[in-house]
Amino acid sequence: MTATLTTWYLELGAPGELRPAPAPAPAAGVRIVRAEIPSGVFGRFLYTAVGGDCSWTDRLPWPPEQWQRLMEQPGHEVWVAYRHGTPAGYLELAAQDEGAVEIEYFGLLPQSRGLGIGGHLLSYGTARAWDLADRWPGRAATRRVWLHTCSLDGPHALANYRRRGFRVTHTTTSQMVG
Numbered sequence: 001m002t003a004t005l006t007t008w009y010l011e012l013g014a015p016g017e018l019r020p021a022p023a024p025a026p027a028a029g030v031r032i033v034r035a036e037i038p039s040g041v042f043g044r045f046l047y048t049a050v051g052g053d054c055s056w057t058d059r060l061p062w063p064p065e066q067w068q069r070l071m072e073q074p075g076h077e078v079w080v081a082y083r084h085g086t087p088a089g090y091l092e093l094a095a096q097d098e099g100a101v102e103i104e105y106f107g108l109l110p111q112s113r114g115l116g117i118g119g120h121l122l123s124y125g126t127a128r129a130w131d132l133a134d135r136w137p138g139r140a141a142t143r144r145v146w147l148h149t150c151s152l153d154g155p156h157a158l159a160n161y162r163r164r165g166f167r168v169t170h171t172t173t174s175q176m177v178g
Contacts, residue, residue: 021119
């Protein structure tokens with residue numbers, strides 16, 4: 001059986017294009033914190049906890065050393081949303097050449113979806129992409145923030161990106177055999 005996989009590439013070209021979502025009410029107990037100590041183990045935990053039901057598989061075969069190397073790359077950041085002290089989701093930033101920053105991964109753990117956390121985390125993390133060079137001396141100022149999402153991701157992903165101001169730059173399709 002074959003199915004079509006659609007991938008959308010989106011970007012923001014200036015900080016003012018970001019349309020932030022409102023923060024959850026204080027009673028929701030949501031806070032967003034940068035994981036400042038590079039931890040491959042924590043990165044793998046977040047990846048599998050968020051992506052387990054969204055068909056995230058590309059990094060699953062990685063050995064621990066590869067996870068650690070990724071987390072230690074200059075300009076690589078992981079921002080974690082906590083809900084009452086428990087991880088609710090994360091956003092992973094990767095600085096690239098010529099002032100580009102990719103949102104490599106973004107998502108929520110299943111029990112935190114539908115609570116208004118995703119828009120806030122995406123807004124906060126995107127703002128951190130714009131000021132990433134402030135935390136990494138020698139990095140060029142951010143000129144573009146981009147990401148991609150696909151038809152295997154959560155059903156609200158593309159709409160959330162668009163509500164935050166991201167515009168689709170191009171779309172690809174491919175056939176999946178499965």
